Amino acid sequence: DISPLLKDPVAFRTLIDLLEDHVRASFPKIDFIVGLDSRGFLIGPPLAQRLGIGFVPVRKKGKLPGATESISYSLEYGKAELEIQRDAVEPGQKVVVVDDLLATGGTMRAACELLKRLKAEILECLVVIELKSLKGSEKLNSVPFYSLLQYD
Numbered sequence: 640d641i642s643p644l645l646k647d648p649v650a651f652r653t654l655i656d657l658l659e660d661h662v663r664a665s666f667p668k669i670d671f672i673v674g675l676d677s678r679g680f681l682i683g684p685p686l687a688q689r690l691g692i693g694f695v696p697v698r699k700k701g702k703l704p705g706a707t708e709s710i711s712y713s714l715e716y717g718k719a720e721l722e723i724q725r726d727a728v729e730p731g732q733k734v735v736v737v738d739d740l741l742a743t744g745g746t747m748r749a750a751c752e753l754l755k756r757l758k759a760e761i762l763e764c765l766v767v768i769e770l771k772s773l774k775g776s777e778k779l780n781s782v783p784f785y786s787l788l789q790y791d
Contacts, residue, residue: 641739641767645681657787658682658765659689662735665785666762670732671695673759675750676702676721678739682767686737695727695734697750708756712749721746723753730758741766741786744775751782 644650662669669692674683676698687694700709700720707722728734736750747764754761761782769776769786776784 641678641681644767654682654767654787655685655689658686658737661785661787662686662690662765666733666735668733669735669762671728671734673697673723673728673734673736673750673754675736675738675746679737682739683737695723697721697723697736697753708753710749710753712745714745715743719746719749721749721753723750723757725757728754728757728759731760733760733762735762736764737766738764739767741769741775741784743773744778747775748778748780751779 644654669690671693672683672687673695674680680696684694700722703722703724706725708725709720709722711718711720734754736747738747741747751761763783763785764779766786767788769789771789772791
């Protein structure tokens with residue numbers, strides 16, 4: 640739960656500082672931060688703004704205007720669908736995918752599949768918290784992965 644971070648402006652600023660430092664040190668050239676619905680929308684835009692780049696949302700089905708690319712995927716409690724606008728990224732553009740938490744990895748994997756369909760270059764998947772015992776990073780099919788905090 641990242642709610643305490645969001646309520647504390649110093650803690651939230653520190654979080655964005657840490658993520659910015661990591662991305663700047665790891666990737667000298669990046670085009671977009673891609674945020675996952677919905678908590679990736681809280682972290683991604685301030686991070687993108689700090690980096691001087693754009694933000695691209697990946698949303699639940701039916702929420703984006705225009706032509707979209709969609710994917711269905713399994714959750715531990717059922718099925719879900721994600722969408723990205725077809726013109727959100729150009730082939731070869733470099734992106735970092737951001738969310739608050741990686742649990743089983745299904746949502747992050749689905750988002751990566753959408754980005755691969757658009758021929759984006761996924762530099763990394765980045766989360767605040769990783770639940771390591773659920774082994775979600777193993778589902779990312781060798782996409783580089785980074786988490787600030789890990790819990791077993």
